[in-house]
Amino acid sequence: MFVDTHCHLDFLPQPAQQAEQARLQGVGAIVVPAVEPSNFEAVRELAHSLPGVGYCLGLHPCSVNGLEEQALELLKNQLEAHHADPRLLGVGEIGLDLFDQGLRQDRMNHFFIEQLRLARHYELPVVLHVRKAQDQVLAGLRRFGIRQGIAHAFNGSEQQAQAYVAQGIVLGFGGAKHLHPCSAHSSSCLLAV
Template structure:
């Protein structure tokens, strides 16, 4: 019924029980999991995971938090890997890429170079992007427009209504996960309620950004608790309550939105899509 459009299932937090975590997600109705890479060193890990577990697909990219020490050799390696993966049906896009202006000590100019070079690869191969946009919505969006990348997901979106509108007008979807479940996250909840339903996809960012019911105190110290892809079902429940939409309709809509954002997902309609959904689109 559901698809987690952003989950780091390859992370070491899942080394002891990765298969059981995926099984629990499936039991909760999560039929698909998108696993983005974060650096050249884990490209093979996300690819292998996607080929060993039919519920998973993968993306390749270099995360801004892994930008230190990267250079042209990493961009060249990414381009080679993307070119080699174009015939792989489990490969769905470029990610996780973007900009992070929240974490201290990162070189913003180097981040910007790395992000732009990865957008160029996405444009060259006509692939969607999975975007990290922490405290960087305007800068991430400006480069999308400059380089003409018009498909993908702005993951864990937490910007203004105007910033959200510009991403959607550019052709991107907005990812909502655990943060949405906190009553104090008023801006995120307003966005999830007010933006067109066609603009929204569901995610967890597991093992990070755990939902309210997993937080270990009233202030929502969610990063201290392991999140899992099964929690997409709970995120969907909250989103449905906020928007006044039933689970079946929301599942249909968010599946359709995920395929619009990541068209190569359409190849898995028979195994991932909600019951009753049909599509003839492939990419």
């Protein structure tokens, strides 16, 4: 069976039909990460209404420019309320994007670190978005002792890939052909289990 570890189903026009098509092709489970508070409800509803779908809650690095500090508080409250939900699979999508020059690095770092703290607290895996920041993200994972998760559209070196795997992180390579994975919302990562 295949697991799609990174699919923004809620951004697709007909999520139920598209999830069903994937299921018929052998994709037995789909993980739908959130990107900011405005889609927390949507991903949770999808996970609870479609078979084989789980969700994550998190603040995407490409979203943080437009987010207030209270978004972190909101995420924390949501994780507190739902961390025992069997459909909640992790904290994501979180990470660092140093490729996109328009993003505020201090803010991105702050949001990333605080979300790693939450993942650690609730003992949840992380769904990572990493661009030109492989070593920085790895340092964060080590600092908080996070040893479960997936990095989607991974494009680091072989040595960096080995370091991620040693940290317990599964690597996805889908979407690498896209110039900008933030907008490549169909960049699914399939994992055979």
